[in-house]
Amino acid sequence: MEYSADILIIGGGLSGTMLAVQLLRQPGQRKILIIEPRAELGRGEAYSAVELGHTLNGNAARMSVDPDNPDDLTQWLTEHIAAGGWPESAEQHVPTSELFPPRGLFGVYVQQRLAEARAVGARYGSIVEHVRSEVVDLQVREDCVQLTLSNGQNLQGSFAVIATGMFPAARTPQTESSGLNAAALDPWDVAAMRQLDPQSTVLIIGSGLTMVDAVVSLEQAGHRGPIEVFSRHGLLPHVRRQPPAWVDFLAEDHSIRTPRQLLRELRRHCREAVAQGIDWQAPLDTVRAHIGRLWSQANDVQRRQFVRHVRPWWESHHHRSPPLSAELLARLHSEGRLRIQAASFKGLVPTTEGGVNIRIRRRGEVETSVVHGAALINSSGIEYDWRRVARPLPKQLLARGLVQPGPLALGIAAVDGAVMDAEGRVASRLFAMGPPLRGMWWESTAVTDVALQAKALAQRLVH
Incomplete structure (x- = not known):
């Protein structure tokens, strides 16, 4: 069966949902389909977190989804807290604009803004529907774009937008797999971490914000043993503070x-x-x-x-750490439980004694060494090179030549949001926004970046 719409949005996380919000606010009647395998729109990888300890790494004043109102999240939080929501916010002892909300709560905020936009769109005769499936193939016709879904369904629309969001290395199949993910715990899976011996040693690859999340997860799971972190440069995210304005x-x-x-x-x-x-x-x-x-x-x-x-x-x-998470890391480091080492991960080593062995090479050393732990967590961040992502849609788009890698193989190439194919031709019906445009803008993942791109792209698609 083939199902038609005006605009097909591939991905229903923050990027896809914000685009739908902006489209619904535009006068005119149109049908929008968001294809997203998760049960809820507006969450994606980042905002599906359920633990209160997994917070935004920016304060409310920096995280508005409305490009025309930088205080939008602050205003929403003020009302939400006054109505009895998020009572734990009082523990941060700061004004609402300086709060660092849980990522799950931010997802609720995004969903509410989508619900309000649906009501606006309904007055124009516009609708948005959630198709719960994964896009596995895409073809651009002369008069439409056709999508093939994992359930065998076909969709077609006048335009399609690639809003697939981020591919976390810990959750993304790789074309050249080291086996790391198969042996590693999910950084956000607190339930799995509760199965560990609380006093055991946990190894973490990568020292960025995903590592911060992993340490928070371990703490909430009741882990009290050593945590060994290995990254090439041994750098930790600085804590985010609220400095005064400086000359631009x-x-x-x-x-x-x-x-x-x-x-x-x-x-x-x-x-x-x-x-x-x-x-x-x-x-x-x-x-x-x-x-x-x-x-x-x-x-x-x-x-x-x-x-x-x-x-x-x-x-x-x-990309700094929220204060409460930074405080946890500082405490664990002072207690001697958290150790950061500048070392490169060189692969897994078979073991017959349980747990996991990894081979590393410490900075400044020629020889490698083997480190043992009860568990391993892959916190190496985001995979932006689509050639390494073993997901059906990126593989098919590259194989068909419908997209080409962006600068330095970061994401995909585009001109003002219109995708560029392997021959350098700019598409008239296929667009992209958010993290897939990392190579075009470098910073293309933050909430404010996505909100601005969504507004600009919606206006282009409508006009």
Whole structure:
């Protein structure tokens, strides 16, 4: 059976849901289908978390889904808390705008905004429906886009939007698998962690925000043993603070174009801030609004230099940890239970004694060594290279030449959201938004990024 719509949205996490919200707010009658295998829209990987300890890594003032109202989440939280929701918020002892809500609660907020947009759309005669399935193939016809679903159903629409969100390395099948995921615990599976000996040693690969989540999960599961973390550079995310405003030096000086120039100027401003008794995070936070411009105007050599030499420090300084999680990590480190080591993961080693063995090479050493633990967690972050993602749709899109890898093989290539095929032709019916455009904008995953892209793309699709 073939089912028709005006717009097909592939993925119903934050990206797909925000696009639907923006489309429903536009005058005119249209039918929108969101194809998402999860039971709920608006959650995706990030906001399906159920533990209160898994919080946003940005405060409410930074996480509005409404690009026209930066206080939208703060206002929603104020009403929600006043109505008796999230009583634990009082433990943070800060104004509502500075709260770090649980990710599951943020999912509720997104769903409420979708419900309100449905009511607006209904007045125009627009509807959105959730098709609970996975898209496994896509073909672009002259007059439509046709999708094939995992249940055998076919859908067709005038336009299709790839809003597949992020592919967490811990949950994504890889084309060249090391077997890591098969041997590892899910970083967010608290129930599985409760089955461990509370005093046992747990090994974690990766030291970014996924690792922070994994440590929170272990703590909530009652784990009280050693935690050994291995990452190439041994860098931890800094804690997110609320610094005062700083001059937007990139808006004032457009001669800053290369990663080297940016680093030099940013360090100078950070030194000035510290000398004035101001948090160094203040100058850093002004850079955020200019990353898309700086990335797009850089050449591939400069981008490669950034990814190879600057990226680890950018990630640890910019993608910061929420305060409560940072406090937990600091406590465990001071107790000697949490140890961070600069070492590369080199593979699994068979063991007959239970638990798991991994081979690592510590930074500065030539020889590898084997480390044993009762359990292993893959916290290596997000897989942005679609060529390595063993999911049906990315594989088919690449095989058909309907998409091409983005710069440095990050996500897929696009022009103003319109997908670029293997021959460099820009599609007129196939679009993308959010994390798949990582290579085009570098920062294409944050809530504010997604909200702005959703608004712009909705206006393009409508007009």
